[in-house]
Each structure stands twice: as C-alpha cells, then as structure tokens.
Amino acid sequence: MPLALCCLSHSPLLDISTPKPDLLAEINLALSQARNFAAAFDPDVVVLFAPDHYNGFFYKLMPQFCIGYEASGIGDYGTEAGEFDVPRELAEGCAQSALDAGIDLAVSLKMEVDHGAVQPLEKVLGGLRAKPVVPIFVNSVAAPLGPIARARRLGEAIGEYLARRPERILLIGSGGLSHDAPVPTLASAPADVAERLITGNAMTSTQRQERTDRVIAAANDFAAGTDNLRPLNPVWDRALLDLLATGNLEAVDSWSNKWIEEQAGGSAHEVRTWVAAFAALAAAGGYEVTSQYYRAIPEFIAGFAVTTARPTGVSMKPIGDTTQAGEVN
Template identity: 60%
Template sequence: MSHSPLLNLPGPSQELLDDIEAAIASARAFVSAFDPELVVVFSPDHYNGFFYRAMPPFCIGTAAQGVGDYGTYKGPLNVQAELATDCVRAVLDADVDIAISAAMDVDHGTVQPLQNLFGDAASVPVIPIFINSVATPLGPLRRVRALGDAVGRYLGTLGKRVLIIGSGGLSHDPPVPTLATAPPAALDRIVHGVPMTTEQRQARQTAVMEAAREFAAGNGSLAPLNPDWDHAFLDLLDTNRLSETDAWDNAWIAEQAGNSAHEVRTWVAAFAALAAQGGYRTDNHFYRAAPDLIAGFAIRTAVSAS
C-alpha cells in the first residue's frame, strides 16, 4: 500500500480521502480475517532514521521506534528481536548483504500502514525492514528482489501466519532534498541526522502542503504523475511477472515516474517474499492518481496460491 504524509494534513479533498479510506477499509478487513501472528514491513525512510553519514541499501531492525513525523505514532514498536536477528542471518546466508540496527528510527513510511491496518502501530509483532529508496546512488532492482526472496524463504520456515507489507508510493516526485540541492540546514539533516526543531518541522509540513496545492493546480516544477506507468507496474505484479523488474534501469524509473517512484522497491520486495512460497493471486485492486497527495496511490492485497 502507498503512504502519504498529506493524508494527515489539511489540503486533500474529502472525496479523495473518503475514496482512499474505503480502499484502506477493504485492506483492513483482509488483514483482520487473516489475523497475522507476525507482520513484516518493507518501507523506505525520508531522512528521519537513515542518513548519508552511513546509508545502507537494506537494514533490518531488532528494535525500532516511530519518530512521530506528520502526526504518526511516536514511540517503540513491538519488534520481535529474536526473529529479526534470525532473519538477518538468513538473508546474509542467502548472499544478500544487509545491515542490522538495534535502535532503528522509522517514520510515516513504516508507521502509517500499521496505523491504517491495525489502529495501533505498536499493537502487533513486527520486523521492520528498511529499503533505501531516496538517497542516490541506488542499487539495482534485482538486488531488491533477491532481498525479498531471501526474507520470504526465511518466513516460510516459521510456521506462522505472516502479513508482509510493502509501503511506498508509485509515480511521484515530492520536494525531497538531495545532496546536490539541499541548503545548509537540510544538508546537516540528510547527512548528519541533525534533528529538526519544532519550528523547522512545522516549516517542512507547510512547504509540503504548499507544494501539493501548486502541484494539484498544475503549477510548480515537480514531475507529473504517470498513471500509465503505475498501471503497467501493477499489472506486472498482478500477473506474476516480477522478474521483469530485474532489467529496469534506475534512471529510467526516475525519468518515467519521478525520483520517489523508487519506493516501488518496497512493493517488489514484498511480492518477492510472497512469491518465494510459489504463485499468488491479488485482490483489492485500488489505484488513484492523486495530485493532492503528489502521488500515484495504490493498494493491493495478495495471498499465496498454495
């Protein structure tokens, strides 16, 4: 499922919010019926927990806390430390390099789906898995699929009902700072992790809201959404053609769908983890090109065919 900080801020139309909430409610019903014993979340970060002082492509947390950005949950998550550590071992044994964190900070990209699906982000046992989707240079998508496959093979040994979440927008290009363009204060944050003051965080929220208003009005410099690209990606998932993403070039993804479209890496990893158990089928086929959110917003549910 996609996420967006703008879901928690003034600006989006009530019609859009109602449409997305109805789709989330369907996903919530799917999750409730499945009644998972463990939740694994593949998610990005937006320079709230991971920074250029040491930016791993992948990281599994054995403990994690929400930073509370954009009104999301702030506090510790119910991370299953022993299972998370075993998952790290299994991924390394599968020849996929991954970092481990015993003090992972996670932002709305991780917490918002948990809150939407469970109400309380800390109420469910989780393993958080970070996938760098913002800080270039990025590795090839085939490595993301290899990560998902390794995680899925490990999860298949547990004998548990495991819900796998991939949290990311599809085509979108929000105003995210980069090493080349960030002003000094933002550079300190994305490189060194210098915390934002309350005033800076409020200013950031205001800037995001203003960028969304301009974008929805057809103004500004952000790259346009690409619903055709989004639908092609979703069709690829629906028809079990995940391996085709191995050949996708990172520059092509950004050109077609915006710099933050790399968040589809979380979807690739999640579906690869499911596919490690064999074929699957998808349902809850929701998609909305949502300029008010500066994002192609989608939701899919899927179950193993076996």
C-alpha cells in the same frame, strides 16, 4: 503457515489534506478493504518493507537495507511515535537468511523510522504496536541506490525463510507509486540542509513545522498544476500493478534507476518496497491479488495504490469484499 500481503502508498497529505468527498470515500473504502483483509488473516506478526526520508538514516552511514532488531517511530506528520514490538528471533532469522543469500544488509538495535513505516501500520492495523513488526528499511531516497533487482532478491531471500516459519505473517510494502516528493537531495540542498542529511542532527520543532508546511504547499501547488514536480504517471503505475499481480517479478531486473525516475519521478524508487514484499510472497508459492485500488492523486503527491494478495490454494477465513475499487484517472 501462510503469508499474506498488503502494499500501499503512503503520503503525509493523506491525513492532512481533505480531498473531494467522492475521492475521500473511495480512498477510505480501499483502506478499509485492506484493514478487513488484515483482520481476517489475523497475522501473528508483520514484516514491513519501508523507506525513510532522512528521519532515521543519514549519510554519516547510509545502508541500502537494514533490519531493525529494535525500532521506534519518530512521529513525523502526526504519525504515532514510540517503540515497536519487534519479535527478535524472527528479525534475526530474516537478517541471517538475507545474508546467507548474499545480500549484505545492515542491522540496527536502535532503528528510527518515519511516516513511511508507521502510516501503513496505522492504516492497516490501527497502530504501530498493534502487532509485533519486523521493520526492514529499503533505501529509496538517498543516492546512490543499488538496482531495484536487489530489492527483489532481498524480498525473495526473506520470503524463503518466512515460508518455513510457524507464524501467520503479513507482509507490508509502503510507498510509491509514481511521484516526485519534495525531499531534499545531498546534491541540491543548501549547506545547512545538506549538513543535516549527513549528521541527522535533531530538527527543532520549528524546522519540523517548516518541513510540514513546505510539503503541504508543494501538494497544493502540484494539485493546482503550478509546481515543477514531475507529473504522476498512471500508465506506468498501472503497468507496475499488473506486473506485480501476474507474478512476473524478474521483469523489474532490467529497469534502470534512471528510467524509473524519468518515467515516474524521483520518489518512485519507493516501489522497491512493493517489489520486495511481492518477491517475499512469491518465494512461498503462487499468489493472487484479492483487492486493488489505484488512482493518481496530485493532492497527495502520489500515484496512490492499495493492494492485497494471498497465496493461491491456501484456505483462509473469508476476507470480505474483493471488488476492484477505483480506476486510472
């Protein structure tokens, strides 16, 4: 049965800041195109590639990849909290297919995920339990990171398995594109923050609020040009989107993490979720991008993109408007 794909940037600011009306209108149009695409495809299940920002994965044990057999959203930045409906057999099959391909991923029977996983489910499907979801954590934040090529191989292995399944499966990738979000790092955090990055001790509501306030302040400063976050890179973003659209996915294998960071900022590693999702789609055959939106949005601290794609030569229900919205700014 067919696969389809929807990849999108996430940002806590998406539901917090209010961009100018014109910009808000085009963002909402792009998100509604993605929602219509998903509704028309009418998936039985979703396979979600998402990063985490020290809300579910910590340095007491930090895998590069992890499939949740059971998972719950922690509810940061106003996203929905609660249990995922994980299709267990499919999750196990994904894990086994990755392991068989030599990708030593972890599994979790108590995985916790944050806005990086839940926001796209809310935007594209309407909530975290709208569909059964297999959540796949792709480390994009916590150094050391493996090469982006491994994320491509992970997606490929899982896609080869999914292509043989009977279900209609929507692949979602969440993150990027270029951005340098104010996420703490083990190397630079003060001792109390570093301690939490290791142990994952629950944040108090005051600490949670401080984190939200810090991200809002950083976004305001960034939009005003008074922050020292690395600038967004629309040229790099556009080149990545072109590359994904043409299917030349092996090209990413030569990208070093250092180069990605220099070009596109420390949080641009989140694009490995897009690479994994596209590699999964490619493993099932040729594909075509059916809608794409891109704009560099400093108010969100994000090179912000929404892309949908489907296999070529597979008939699906009409998917509505496929016009290209937005352009590089």
